[in-house]
Amino acid sequence: MAIIELKDVTKSFGRVNALRGISIKIDAGEVHCLLGDNGAGKSTLIKILSGVHKPTQGQYEFDGKPVELSSPREALDMGIATVFQDLAMLPLMSITRNFFLGREPKKALGPVEVFDSGKASKITNEELNKIGIEIRDPDQAVGTLSGGERQAVAIARAVYFGARVLILDEPTSALGVKEAAVVLKYIVQAKTKGIGVIFITHNVHHAWAVGDTFTVLNRGSSYGTFKKAELTREKLLQMMAGGEELEELAVELDLIAKRDPSEVGKLEHRVAEELDRETHPKQ
Ligand SMILES: Nc1ncnc2c1ncn2[C@@H]1O[C@H](COP(=O)(O)OP(=O)(O)OP(=O)(O)O)[C@@H](O)[C@H]1O
Numbered sequence: 001m002a003i004i005e006l007k008d009v010t011k012s013f014g015r016v017n018a019l020r021g022i023s024i025k026i027d028a029g030e031v032h033c034l035l036g037d038n039g040a041g042k043s044t045l046i047k048i049l050s051g052v053h054k055p056t057q058g059q060y061e062f063d064g065k066p067v068e069l070s071s072p073r074e075a076l077d078m079g080i081a082t083v084f085q086d087l088a089m090l091p092l093m094s095i096t097r098n099f100f101l102g103r104e105p106k107k108a109l110g111p112v113e114v115f116d117s118g119k120a121s122k123i124t125n126e127e128l129n130k131i132g133i134e135i136r137d138p139d140q141a142v143g144t145l146s147g148g149e150r151q152a153v154a155i156a157r158a159v160y161f162g163a164r165v166l167i168l169d170e171p172t173s174a175l176g177v178k179e180a181a182v183v184l185k186y187i188v189q190a191k192t193k194g195i196g197v198i199f200i201t202h203n204v205h206h207a208w209a210v211g212d213t214f215t216v217l218n219r220g221s222s223y224g225t226f227k228k229a230e231l232t233r234e235k236l237l238q239m240m241a242g243g244e245e246l247e248e249l250a251v252e253l254d255l256i257a258k259r260d261p262s263e264v265g266k267l268e269h270r271v272a273e274e275l276d277r278e279t280h281p282k283q
C-alpha cells in the first residue's frame, strides 16, 4: 500500500488554478521524480504533501486513511520530512544546531533543562559519518559547508528522525556535477532504507539516474505517472520540453527573423547548443 495517496487534488489561489485533478501515490522504498517547467505546480504540490497548503478539492490519504493536515509540524510528526532548497538550513548556526533544529536533546542543569550540546554533537557526527561525510567540527557554521554537504546534512537529519517520506525540492539545481552526484547517492541511500523519496528537479538526467517513478506536471495538470520501464530518457525530455512550447518557439523565431534577420542566427545557435547539452550531457 502507498504511504501517501492524493486523489484528484485541485489547488486554486484566487483565480489561479495552480493544480488541476492531480492524483499521485508515494510508495515506500522508491524515488518518485516530480518534473515540470517553471510554474508547473511542483512546489504547490509538495506544499500540499507537507502540510503547508490544504487542497481546494480532493483527498489526501496517509496509510490508506484520509487525513487533513493543518501544519508542516503535523506532517513532520507523521514522518513526512521536507527539505526546501534555500530554507533547509540556517547558515550562521552550527551544523549540530541545524541538525536538531527544534528537537534538541536536553539535560538537567539543577532545576532547569538546557541544550545537551555534547550529546547533540556526538549524534550529528555519527549520523553524518554513516552517510560518508566527515566534518572537521560539528560546531562550525553550516554556512561554511558546500551546497552538497548542506543537502547531505538535511537528508541525514530526516533519516535520523525517522522520516518515512522525504521530499526534496530541487536539491541538485545549485550544484556542480560532482556535488550533484553525491546528493544523488544520498537519495539512493535513503531509498534503500525504505523511505519514499519525492525528488523535484528540472534536470532530466538527474531524475533518470535515480528515479523509479516519474510524474510530469504541465501548467497545473499531470501528463501522468510512469515507471522507468515504460519510459526512455528521450521521452521524458520530450514531455518536459512539451511539444506545444517548441511550436511556440518556432513561431517566435519566425517573428524575430522578420524583424531582425541577423539576430535569429545567433538565437538559433544558442537553442541548438542548449538542446545539444540536454541530450548529450558531459558525464
Ligand atoms: N501562494 C500563491 N498565491 C498565488 N499564486 C500562487 C501561489 N503559489 C503558487 N502560485 C501560482 O501557482 C502556479 C504554480 O506555482 P509553483 O510554485 O507550484 O510552480 P513550480 O512548478 O514549483 O515552479 P518552479 O519550477 O519555478 O519552482 C504559478 O502560476 C504560481 O504563480
Ligand SMILES: [Mg+2]
Residues within 6 Å of the ligand: 042, 043, 044
Ligand atoms: Mg518550485
